[in-house]
Amino acid sequence: MSTIAVDAMGGDSAPEEVVKGAILAKNQGVDVILSGDENLISTYLGSEQIPIVNYPQVISMDDDPAKAIRTNKNSSILGALNLLKEKKADAVFSAGSTGASLIGAISVLGKIKGVTRPTIATVLPAQDREVILVDSGANLEVKPKILYQFAVMGSKLSELLFEIDNPRIGLVNNGEESSKGRELEKSTYKLLNSSELNFIGNVEGKDFANSKVDVFVTDGFTGNVVLKTMEGVARLQMNMISDSLKENLLKPLLTPVKNAMSPVRDALNPNSTNGSYLLGVNGLVIIGHGSSNAEAIKNALLFTKRAIDKKFINKFSKVSNEL
Amino acid sequence: MSTIAVDAMGGDSAPEEVVKGAILAKNQGVDVILSGDENLISTYLGSEQIPIVNYPQVISMDDDPAKAIRTNKNSSILGALNLLKEKKADAVFSAGSTGASLIGAISVLGKIKGVTRPTIATVLPAQDREVILVDSGANLEVKPKILYQFAVMGSKLSELLFEIDNPRIGLVNNGEESSKGRELEKSTYKLLNSSELNFIGNVEGKDFANSKVDVFVTDGFTGNVVLKTMEGVARLQMNMISDSLKENLLKPLLTPVKNAMSPVRDALNPNSTNGSYLLGVNGLVIIGHGSSNAEAIKNALLFTKRAIDKKFINKFSKVSNEL
Numbered sequence: 001m002s003t004i005a006v007d008a009m010g011g012d013s014a015p016e017e018v019v020k021g022a023i024l025a026k027n028q029g030v031d032v033i034l035s036g037d038e039n040l041i042s043t044y045l046g047s048e049q050i051p052i053v054n055y056p057q058v059i060s061m062d063d064d065p066a067k068a069i070r071t072n073k074n075s076s077i078l079g080a081l082n083l084l085k086e087k088k089a090d091a092v093f094s095a096g097s098t099g100a101s102l103i104g105a106i107s108v109l110g111k112i113k114g115v116t117r118p119t120i121a122t123v124l125p126a127q128d129r130e131v132i133l134v135d136s137g138a139n140l141e142v143k144p145k146i147l148y149q150f151a152v153m154g155s156k157l158s159e160l161l162f163e164i165d166n167p168r169i170g171l172v173n174n175g176e177e178s179s180k181g182r183e184l185e186k187s188t189y190k191l192l193n194s195s196e197l198n199f200i201g202n203v204e205g206k207d208f209a210n211s212k213v214d215v216f217v218t219d220g221f222t223g224n225v226v227l228k229t230m231e232g233v234a235r236l237q238m239n240m241i242s243d244s245l246k247e248n249l250l251k252p253l254l255t256p257v258k259n260a261m262s263p264v265r266d267a268l269n270p271n272s273t274n275g276s277y278l279l280g281v282n283g284l285v286i287i288g289h290g291s292s293n294a295e296a297i298k299n300a301l302l303f304t305k306r307a308i309d310k311k312f313i314n315k316f317s318k319v320s321n322e323l
Numbered sequence: 324m325s326t327i328a329v330d331a332m333g334g335d336s337a338p339e340e341v342v343k344g345a346i347l348a349k350n351q352g353v354d355v356i357l358s359g360d361e362n363l364i365s366t367y368l369g370s371e372q373i374p375i376v377n378y379p380q381v382i383s384m385d386d387d388p389a390k391a392i393r394t395n396k397n398s399s400i401l402g403a404l405n406l407l408k409e410k411k412a413d414a415v416f417s418a419g420s421t422g423a424s425l426i427g428a429i430s431v432l433g434k435i436k437g438v439t440r441p442t443i444a445t446v447l448p449a450q451d452r453e454v455i456l457v458d459s460g461a462n463l464e465v466k467p468k469i470l471y472q473f474a475v476m477g478s479k480l481s482e483l484l485f486e487i488d489n490p491r492i493g494l495v496n497n498g499e500e501s502s503k504g505r506e507l508e509k510s511t512y513k514l515l516n517s518s519e520l521n522f523i524g525n526v527e528g529k530d531f532a533n534s535k536v537d538v539f540v541t542d543g544f545t546g547n548v549v550l551k552t553m554e555g556v557a558r559l560q561m562n563m564i565s566d567s568l569k570e571n572l573l574k575p576l577l578t579p580v581k582n583a584m585s586p587v588r589d590a591l592n593p594n595s596t597n598g599s600y601l602l603g604v605n606g607l608v609i610i611g612h613g614s615s616n617a618e619a620i621k622n623a624l625l626f627t628k629r630a631i632d633k634k635f636i637n638k639f640s641k642v643s644n645e646l
Contacts, residue, residue, distance in 0.1 A: 062500055127559060137497060140505045174460060174547040177385055182463045182544055205552030209559040221505055222548055224497040225541075229528030229549050233556045233591060236450060236532040240587045241564070248583035257580050260571035264563045268556060 001031055002308040004301055005089035008036030009058045009076035010096020011297075012290045018095065019044035021297020026050060028298070030305045033089055035079030055079025061290060065099030069107055077101055081108035084283045090308045093275065093301060095288035102138050105281040112316075114323035117142070118280030119150045120220070120287055121157055122227060125267050128211040132158050132167075136276055137224035144187035147171075147217060148195065149323055153279045154215035155197055156319045160312035162214070170203030170213035172222060178202070184219065192217075196322070205229075234268035275300040277307070284313040324354055325631040327624055328412035331359030332381045332399035333419020334620075335613045341418065342367035344620020349373060351621070353628045356412055358402030378402025384613060388422030392430060400424055404431035407606045413631045416598065416624060418611035425461050428604040435639075437646035440465070441603030442473045443543070443610060444480055445550060448590050451534040455481050455490075459599055460547035467510035470494075470540060471518065472646055476602045477538035478520055479642045483635035485537070493526030493536035495545060501525070507542065515540075519645070528552075557591035598623040600630070607636040 006022055008015045015036050022032045026048070034041050037056035045052075057075040059068040068075065077100050083089040085108050094101045102118060111118060121134040134154035139146065151169050158167035171188055173181045178189055180202055192199040200213050205226065207213065218226070245257060278285035284307060288300040307313075329345055331338045338359050345355045346368070357364050360379035368375075380398040382391040391398065400423050406412040408431050417424045425441060434441060444457040457477035462469065474492050481490035494511055496504045501512055503525055515522040523536050528549065530536065541549070568580060601608035607630060611623040630636075 061498070062502065125559070125563070127562065140497065172548060174463065174544055174551075175384075179385065204555070205548050205550070206555035206558070208552065208555035209562065218548075221497055222545060225495060225528050225545055226548060226552050227528070228497075229531065229552045230556045232527070232529040232531035233553045234560050235529070236448070237557050237560055237587060237591055239450065239532065240448070240590060241584050244585075244587050245580070245583050248586075249579065253576060253580070256572065257568070257576070260568050261564050262567075263571075264560065264567050267563060268560055 002090045002305060003031045003033060003088070004304050004308070005033050005035055005080035005083035005092045006301070007077045007080045007092065007094035007096050007101075008034040008041050010094040010101075011288070011292055013293060014095065015040050016044050017292065017294045018297050020294035021292070021301065022050060023048050024294060024298035025301035025305075028302065030301050032301065033083055035083065036076040053079050053083065059097050059100040061097050063097065063100070065097055065103045068097075068100055069103045075100070075104075077104045078108060081105060081285075084285075085109060091284040091286060091304050093286045093288060093304045095290055095292045095297065095300070098137055098287055101278060101285060101287055105278055105283070105285050109281045109283040109285075112280050112282060113320045115153070115280035115319075116149055117146050118278060119153060120276045121154055121279050122276040123161070124208070124230070126208060126211055129162065131208075131213065132215045133223055133226065134215060134217055134279070135220040135223050136227050137220045138278075139220040141221070142184070142219045144184060144191050147184065147188040147219065148191045151192055151195075151197055151199075151215065151217045152322050153319055154217060156316055156322070157277060157279060158214045160315055161310065164214055166198040167214035168200045168212070169197050169215045169217060170200050170207065172216050172218035172226070173202035173204065176202050176204065230268055238265060275303045275307075279316070282317065284308060325413045325628060326354045326356060326411070327627050327631070328356050328358055328403035328406035328415045329624070330400045330403045330415065330417035330419050330424075331357040331364050333417040333424075334611070334615055336616060337418065338363050339367050340615065340617045341620050343617035344615070344624065345373060346371050347617060347621035348624035351625065353624050355624065356406055358406065359399040376402050376406065382420050382423040384420050386420065386423070388420055388426045391420075391423055392426045398423070398427075400427045401431060404428060404608075407608075408432055414607040414609060414627050416609045416611060416627045418613055418615045418620065418623070421460055421610055424601060424608060424610055428601055428606070428608050432604045432606040432608075435603050435605060436643045438476070438603035438642075439472055440469050441601060442476060443599050444477055444602050445599040446484070447531070447553070449531060449534055452485065454531075454536065455538045456546055456549065457538060457540055457602070458543040458546045459550050460543045461601075462543040464544070465507070465542045467507060467514050470507065470511040470542065471514045474515055474520055474522075474538065474540045475645050476642055477540060479639055479645070480600060480602060481537045483638055484633065487537055489521040490537035491523045491535070492520050492538045492540060493523050493530065495539050495541035495549070496525035496527065499525050499527065553591055561588060598626045598630075602639070605640065607631060
């Protein structure tokens with residue numbers, strides 16, 4: 001039986017939406033423990049039976065993560081991480097402050113040997129199969145050696161999740177030529193090019209539409225902007241298509257066409273479907289989006305359950321040998 | 324009569340596609356002069372009559388722009404810029420090396436008084452009306468004061484092009500809170516917040532789907548990645564929609580639906596439609612995409628013609644007073 005420790009106070013609509021999402025997930029066979037304010041959680045649980053550990057302190061998006069983790073020992077994220085540390089859970093899920101999850105995980109679980117900075121990897125849809133974007137928001141400013149480590153961790157994740165031998169690695173840049181980029185990309189290019197990784201070279205945002213690489217490597221600032229641009233552009237285009245169809249198509253056709261497109265509607269919205277992997281700490285931690293509603297929380301918990309079932313996290317720690 | 328000086332040797336498929344595009348534009352009433360290798364251009368012109376100035380040297384995407392401009396006095400981009408400088412043309416268009424256009428324009432036309440770094444502004448489709456992204460690739464690494472100047476120039480462009488009073492300015496960041504971002508964004512936020520600009524605050528990639536701001540301000544690295552991600556995601560989503568429609572819709576409906584969506588097909592591909600404005604130099608310079616084919620060149624020249632007709636470039640130089 002696999003169990004997820006859920007940070008019940010993390011997220012814009014926590015604890016209500018998180019608790020509701022946990023109930024939905026439980027009804028689909030996911031075993032969860034809720035970490036947070038026991039009284040509040042009980043209110044939203046009603047007659048549902050889900051174990052609670054009482055860690056009532058809340059770390060908000062505005063708090064300085066390092067300080068908040070240091071001074072809030074009873075924060076919900078630390079409660080969830082403790083459950084994982086004590087082997088009472090197999091994974092942690094949080095839709096709260098990414099920085100707090102990151103620093104909390106380093107503090108409670110420890111970093112994998114050799115990892116300088118843990119990172120966040122997001123699985124994205126692409127043309128032929130899913131791809132990984134790393135870092136997608138954990139480390140805004142990095143050095144070439146850190147980006148190199150992100151590439152190694154992204155490669156390992158791709159190998160383990162998708163059973164790809166020698167995943168193809170691309171460095172996100174403003175052009176394909178090796179001379180392109182800031183000092184960061186120029187130096188990282190050289191590091192990657194002389195490494196054991198299957199480094200394909202520089203890639204651009206337009207390469208999300210083809211299957212040139214399996215792992216897109218970039219700093220957390222660029223990665224975060226890329227993810228959110230993806231979301232914004234997909235929604236904008238959907239709205240434009242909807243307007244264009246209304247204008248140019250016979251009315252009776254609109255509903256069947258809308259239905260036929262619906263599988264795509266949210267596919268490129270990382271908010272609505274996926275969780276992201278916190279890589280480089282000793283344990284499985286999945287990060288969800290702050291704006292998650294109950295349905296998104298449920299999906300993220302199902303995603304976390306699948307991540308546990310893949311049993312990749314112990315194998316992932318062998319990334320130490322490749323750093 | 325407005326005349327465009329065209330860098331005939333600039334672009335991945337130059338001079339052939341550029342010359343063909345110039346012929347298409349001429350046939351739609353655009354007055355052009357071609358700068359480049361006279362013999363080569365003549366071959367592609369055939370019996371068409373378009374004036375040529377003989378500047379046969381080519382600066383490629385791989386060349387170091389500063390060095391190339393210094394050592395290739397007969398390069399096609401310098402020929403085009405000279406025509407503008409000598410008032411034999413009203414604008415320059417180039418699909419060649421952006422760096423060479425930038426440095427060439429600074430060298431031949433000079434910077435507008437007070438401008439530290441000229442920038443590239445791209446007009447993008449958005450929910451209600453077009454928006455401006457600045458910098459979209461000219462300056463990869465910048466300081467807060469430079470980003471502030473980009474914001475001032477973007478605001479002025481928005482005001483003049485779209486007749487918006489007090490355009491709303493947003494700083495592209497990894498979150499909305501004022502504490503978000505790298506040191507660059509944190510310092511720039513303060514500068515913008517205490518300025519005369521109509522600064523709305525931080526914006527994210529998802530805001531491309533709404534109409535929260537008129538001008539998105541960022542460094543050239545991030546801006547370039549955003550533009551290309553936009554292109555890649557739009558294409559990826561279109562492909563996904565196409566697959567989903569094929570799977571879920573009755574076959575006879577496919578063609579009318581495809582036709583009804585066609586106005587949107589390339590709307591979010593900056594390559595296929597727009598040119599970008601080189602801002603901060605004394606004269607109107609429009610940058611096209613290197614991958615432009617004849618049709619894209621024609622569209623970019625029509626775009627350049629409209630930019631001339633708007634007669635905004637002299638008014639734009641008054642941006643000096645606001646820097």
